[in-house]
Amino acid sequence: MTVLYLTVRYVGIGYAVIPTFSTTDAVSSIMYDALVWTSNVVNVMLGVIMIARLHAMYQQSRKVLIFLTVIFLAIGITSAVMAAIIVRHISWEEFILSGTYQCMTSYEVGDVPLLYLMTWTIATVWELLALCLAAWITVKHIRELRLHSSSGIIGDCFTMLMKNHAGYFASFFTFTCFQIGYSAMLSVCH
Numbered sequence: 620m621t622v623l624y625l626t627v628r629y630v631g632i633g634y635a636v637i638p639t640f641s642t643t644d645a646v647s648s649i650m651y652d653a654l655v656w657t658s659n660v661v662n663v664m665l666g667v668i669m670i671a672r673l674h675a676m677y678q679q680s681r682k683v684l685i686f687l688t689v690i691f692l693a694i695g696i697t698s699a700v701m702a703a704i705i706v707r708h709i710s711w712e713e714f715i716l717s718g719t720y721q722c723m724t725s726y727e728v729g730d731v732p733l734l735y736l737m738t739w740t741i742a743t744v745w746e747l748l749a750l751c752l753a754a755w756i757t758v759k760h761i762r763e764l765r766l767h768s769s770s771g772i773i774g775d776c777f778t779m780l781m782k783n784h785a786g787y788f789a790s791f792f793t794f795t796c797f798q799i800g801y802s803a804m805l806s807v808c809h
Contacts, residue, residue, distance in 0.1 A: 627668070
């Protein structure tokens with residue numbers, strides 16, 4: 620699990636740094652493809668981490684593990700197919716702006732912005748499902764803590780884990796709302 624955390628962290632740093640370079644259209648196309656597929660791989664890694672955490676929170680329930688795995692595979696495969704369609708139907712045009720070479724994307728098919736929107740919507744559904752499952756087990760656990768007030772440090776650790784989950788979900792949901800709004804704006808503009 621530690622390897623997944625570290626990989627996601629350092630791939631994320633590269634993901635944030637790569638788009639800052641000025642490049643030609645051929646290199647921009649390659650970098651864009653790399654960013655799209657890197658994003659998909661990181662999302663899969665984050666999904667595995669989330670499944671492991673929820674599986675642990677549900678006390679290694681096999682039913683929960685199977686349910687989460689099936690849902691995540693369906694969402695992951697759908698997102699990968701959409702990413703492949705998006706990458707396939709984007710072309711690059713080079714233009715000069717204030718003496719610098721810039722690349723601009725153009726869509727060969729009009730549905731590409733809609734695919735962006737669908738990809739983010741599917742990711743939001745997955746995160747919302749994970750949030751609901753985490754909230755459900757938290758409410759259940761807090762009720763149990765009130766009945767047995769001598770839970771001590773185990774209850775505190777569980778509460779801290781849930782605060783961590785809630786912060787992650789809130790930040791992801793906020794970012795997703797902005798991204799969906801941006802994707803919707805793109806689909807209207809094209």
